Amino acid sequence: MQQILNTLLRYKNFLIYISLLLFSIFFLSKRSFFHRSFINQLSLGLSGSIHLLKERTINYFDLIEKNKILRTENEKLKIYELIYQNQLLESSDTINFPFKTIGTKILKNSYTNARNYLILDKGFKDGIYSEMGVISNDGLIGIINETTENFSSAISILHKDIKLNVKFKKNLSFGSLLWGGESPNKMKLVDIATINPVSIGDTIVTGGMSAYFPEGIPVGRVKSFINKPSENYYDIDIELFSNLTQKKYAYIIENKTRKEIKDLENNE
């Protein structure tokens, strides 16, 4: 004990310097947006590399399981491919499908906080920029937030401040999907007017009103709903199809028309 104290006293000045320096950096990041984003990028790069190292070591041991998942997913994709090709024969419009996918690995995934983030192993070197959508094999994952050269961070859909545009598969009535923070497979659907019929088990798909995700990706099904007579909107609980706590791979979606849409929105 005495020795620890002595060592502390010996390096007293250095410790004072370091703690004041940390405070100054905190002070700097609070006052200037430019410096804050620089510090964020630095920390993202650092934690990205650390998680990549961890991934590389762990990766090897569950290859069999992953192969199985990939095979089933490929089977599913093959069917879609066939449908797609079939449509191509009928009409030439579908050639202009504006979305492109980029496969990526999830280095870090969180789902226990009120605002969850993911780290992915693709960065602006691979053509990733902020506000691109991220999906998995069976549902939505999030939206890209910041990118460095080799990594990017994404806001998870399990984030208290995010609202997703979704609709009912059967009757196209639009609403917003948000996360209350309870469990990683439960979300709330709001803004569905009571003039639309709703029943338990109805499928919810993405709405396509935002430039992040293409229309029609299955998101979840209605688990329960409340129709208060005094209000004009339903209170609907959604159960997600996708288990966000077990995701290893994701697809980043590039919307080739996003710039045009953005420009239009800005012109309004």
Add this chain to the structure above:
Amino acid sequence: MNKTIKYIFQFSLLILIQVFVLNNINLFGYLNPYVYILFLISYQFNNNLSETIFLGFLLGISLDLISQSAGAHTIACLTISFLRPYFAILALRLKLSELPENLISKETRLLNKIGFLFLMVFIHHFILFFIIFLDPRSIFLILKNTFFTTLFSIIVIWPILTLLETKND
């Protein structure tokens, strides 16, 4: 006690002059001398480095708060106040225990004094501009700014230092 009052007076005067006069010079559009670090240059060496570090921090953060800058002065001042004894050792070629209480006096050789002054000003300015730009690609701009501002600052600081020296004697 007398000394404390003197330092408090110096501290506040230098900050006020820096914020209200020197920060508005903008020679050739971008050059401002940073004379307020004169406080850290002329401050006594009294074997109490923690006190100096706190004073350096206080000096920088006061300037940042008053002049509405982000926080670069705090980090630069804090760092040179921590490194000050090492600069003195380097410039005067003495051991830490042999440093005189007051560097700015007739007893210090001119060359040593200039060396100490240059180290303090140059390192301070380099850290300052490095944090303001914070971009490895603008390293030439950072060095250019550092070099010319150091020159300007030393030109302004030197006469004041000489004045202080004659007063001390």
